[in-house]
Amino acid sequence: MNASATPDWRDQIFEVLQDHDVKQVYHVPDAGHGKLIEACQRSNSMHTLALTTEEEGIPLAAGAWLGGQRSVLLMQSSGVGNTINLMGMPKTLRFPFLTLITMRGDWGEFNSWQYPMGQATPKVLEAMGVLLYSVETAAEVKATVDAAARSAFNGGQAVAVLLRQKLIGIKNFGKK
Amino acid sequence: MSTQKATLQRRPLVKKILEGADDNLLVIAGLGSSNWDITEAGDRPLNMPLWGSMGAPVGMGLGLALAQPKKRVLVITGDGDMLMSLGSLATVAAQQPDNLAIVVLDNEKFGETGNQATHTSPLNNGPTDSGAGTDLAMIAKGCGIADTGTVRDASEVAALVKDVRTKKGPVFRLVKVMVEKLEFVMPPQDGAHLKDRFRQALLGHP
Numbered sequence: 391m392n393a394s395a396t397p398d399w400r401d402q403i404f405e406v407l408q409d410h411d412v413k414q415v416y417h418v419p420d421a422g423h424g425k426l427i428e429a430c431q432r433s434n435s436m437h438t439l440a441l442t443t444e445e446e447g448i449p450l451a452a453g454a455w456l457g458g459q460r461s462v463l464l465m466q467s468s469g470v471g472n473t474i475n476l477m478g479m480p481k482t483l484r485f486p487f488l489t490l491i492t493m494r495g496d497w498g499e500f501n502s503w504q505y506p507m508g509q510a511t512p513k514v515l516e517a518m519g520v521l522l523y524s525v526e527t528a529a530e531v532k533a534t535v536d537a538a539a540r541s542a543f544n545g546g547q548a549v550a551v552l553l554r555q556k557l558i559g560i561k562n563f564g565k566k
Numbered sequence: 567m568s569t570q571k572a573t574l575q576r577r578p579l580v581k582k583i584l585e586g587a588d589d590n591l592l593v594i595a596g597l598g599s600s601n602w603d604i605t606e607a608g609d610r611p612l613n614m615p616l617w618g619s620m621g622a623p624v625g626m627g628l629g630l631a632l633a634q635p636k637k638r639v640l641v642i643t644g645d646g647d648m649l650m651s652l653g654s655l656a657t658v659a660a661q662q663p664d665n666l667a668i669v670v671l672d673n674e675k676f677g678e679t680g681n682q683a684t685h686t687s688p689l690n691n692g693p694t695d696s697g698a699g700t701d702l703a704m705i706a707k708g709c710g711i712a713d714t715g716t717v718r719d720a721s722e723v724a725a726l727v728k729d730v731r732t733k734k735g736p737v738f739r740l741v742k743v744m745v746e747k748l749e750f751v752m753p754p755q756d757g758a759h760l761k762d763r764f765r766q767a768l769l770g771h772p
Contacts, residue, residue, distance in 0.1 A: 414632060437632050440660060442653030449622035449654075453594070453629025456614060456761060457637075458769045461629070479619055484758035 399531035399557070403490065404429040406532060407462055410539040412488075413437060414454045414461035416447040422492030422558045423464045444469035447489070448476035455485040460543055463489040467496070467511040467552075468504060477518040480548035487520075487548040488539055497555035515550050524552040531557070570718060572742040576671050579741065580642060581607045583669065583727050591731070592630060592768070596623040596643030598678040599748070600671060604642060606751040611767035614760060615753045621650035624668060628658050631666040631735075634768070638665055640730060645672040645686045648702055652709075658736050659710030667730040667737040670702055673745045681745060706738040714738040 447463035480487035495508020601615040627641035687697030762772035
């Protein structure tokens, strides 16, 4: 496939979020999500909020939904552990919740400190009743994030998309 | 650090804060005492009283304030809850929502678990009741919320009510309140019901 003719998957995620009328975007700094975060920050139709910890993203999403707005939480697998107690909120209040997670400790990870939470990420999310989607190739990103957004905003579910390290790339991690 | 004994009672205070609440006022209360306080003042669909999710009220208030910039959003919670999400004050400061007010009712205790000292209790207060003298208003200011204040006296309550109901946000007020044994006044517990009635009242659909 000709690389220059293939749209960047991070641009495609931005388009999907716009198509689904996502108005609030929560994030901590993240290299994997970096380009997407910058696109959201430049958008006139989105509030982009930097968090001090990923946990803040859940009550923010609850508040946005109470006020009639859709949101997304962008985080790394290492941040998932910070969210787990409040990850019960979408179930208790029954509100749509979407999170996109860049995986570490996953595919050829060099940093041993990333493995425990990276490997536990799908298990703890499942334990909290979060529906999981997983993407390993760029060609599947757009359709998967779109399906996840539909399950969340139309189906009323708490949904996480795991953007696997195989997709994000090992060697380029840390660079845009 | 606080050395004076608190004299304000939380229930009449919250009643005054919420007096005449109309469709323009959206209220989120933290779990435990703050929940019972707003409920005694009068349960209403535009109240979102939490039964759990400690550390969530300020974030919820911020998400709601950004989604509904024309409404007044008021977060009422306790010192224990606020201590669990100090970073959320920095996130509020980064957004500067002009329609958000946060009231922390500080009795220096974890009320729901048996009145153990929180970090806002004085530092050298005996073997089982010592905290750190933590000043939450100073933390809010340090996070970048310019309009903060501490209320201790009945003479300051009228100004407090006006500030949290009408002043340009973000507004943060720490209110030192007494430790009291009060009756539980409970709103509906079902979170989905509380959320749906709130959205129905605000948006016209659940």
